[in-house]
Amino acid sequence: MASPAPTRKHADAADNRIAADLLGWYDANHRELPWRMPPRELAKGLRPDPYRVWLSEIMLQQTTVEAVKPYFRAFLEKWPDVSALASAETEDVMKAWAGLGYYSRARNLKLCAETVAALPGGQFPETEDGLRALPGIGPYTAAAIASIAFMRPAAVVDGNVERVVTRLFSISTPLPEAKPEIRAHVERMLAVARPGDFAQAMMDLGATICTPRRPRCMLCPLRADCSAIVNGDPELYPVKPPKADKPMRRGAAFVAVTPDGSVLLRKRLGKGLLGGMTEVPTTGWTSRIDGATDTDSAPFPAQWRRAGSINHVFTHFSLDLEVFRADVASRTALDGHFWSAADELNGEALPTVMKKVIEAAIPGAMKRAHQGKS
DNA sequence: GAGCCGTGGTT
C-alpha cells in the first residue's frame, strides 16, 4: 500500500503564508525537548538521530510529553542505539516500559529494533513506506520519522494537526470522516524546505496555543488566517462522535507476603490487556465478589484477610479490585508463579494497576522498594 | 470501520 504522495499540492498564497508564519513562530517559541534537534542546530547542518526520533515517537503515541521524558532518558541510557535495544532481553524492555501504558508498544518496539538491526546496514528505512512496514509504526509515525529524521516532505497528521486544521478551515465534518480533507490541507501547506520543523511546529502549536479547550487565540501566529475565529468558536472543532460509556468490572487480587516482604507474582501472557506484564494473582475481572466465597479462588489456601480495595480506569472499562493479603512463613514454590524480594518490586514489570494493588496490601511497599534501589 | 489497548493531567 503506497502512502499518499509526499508532494506539495496546489499550494496557494494563503498556504504559503500559513507555513511561513508557523515556522517563524516555531523558530522563536519551539519547546526544548530531549529528542528534538532545534532549528538553530539544524541550520548548522546537524541532523537528528533516527533512533531517538523513532523511540520518542513510539513513546509519544497517546502519551503526554511530560510522561515520556523520564522514560526516554532511561531507555537512551540503557540502550543508546537500535543495535543495543535489539540485543536486549524483552523482559528488561517490559520492566523499563512499566507505567507508561499501551504495552503492545513495548513489545513492538523490541520487534522493530530487531527487524531494523537485521537489515543490511542495520539502519532505519528513510521512506514512509519502508517505515510503515515496521511493527508499531503506522501512518502517523511513519510520516513523523520520515519528515523529522530524514527531511522528507511527508504529511504528518496527529491529533494536534487535526485540531489545528479543522479550526483553520472550519471543517465541520466529524472525525474520522474528515481525515482525508485534513490530510489534503496539510499537503498543501507543507513547508517542503523544512518538513520536520513544519510537523513539529504544528504539534507545538496544538499543544501550547491551539489547545482542545480554551485555546490561546490571541497568541496564535495563524489567527489572521483562522476561519474558526471569524466564523465562531474554535472550541467547536474538531467535531467528534460521542464516546461509549465504560462498563464496570470487578475482581479480587491476592497479595501473599513473607516476613521479609517478598511478594508472590506471575506473568500475563499474550498480546491482550497488559500482555507480557507482571501481576499479582487475581480472579477474573468480571466475576462477582460474593462475600465469604471470595477467597475460594485464591492462589493457595491461607488466612486471606481483606486489605482494602482499589479502582483503576482502563481505556474501555473501569475496574474495582478487592485486595486480600496473606502473611506466609516462607517463599513456597507455586507453579507458574515467582517471588519478588521487597527491594526488587519496583524493578518488576508491574503496570500501575498492580502497583496500586500492592500498595493497598503493603502500605509504602513500592516507595520503599524505590528508595532501596536508589 | 470499530473495538481493543494504560495512564495521568486538566477542566
Next chain:
DNA sequence: TAACCAAGGCT
C-alpha cells in the same frame, strides 16, 4: 467530579 483527551496502532 466526571468527562475529556494526549505526537496511534493493531486486528
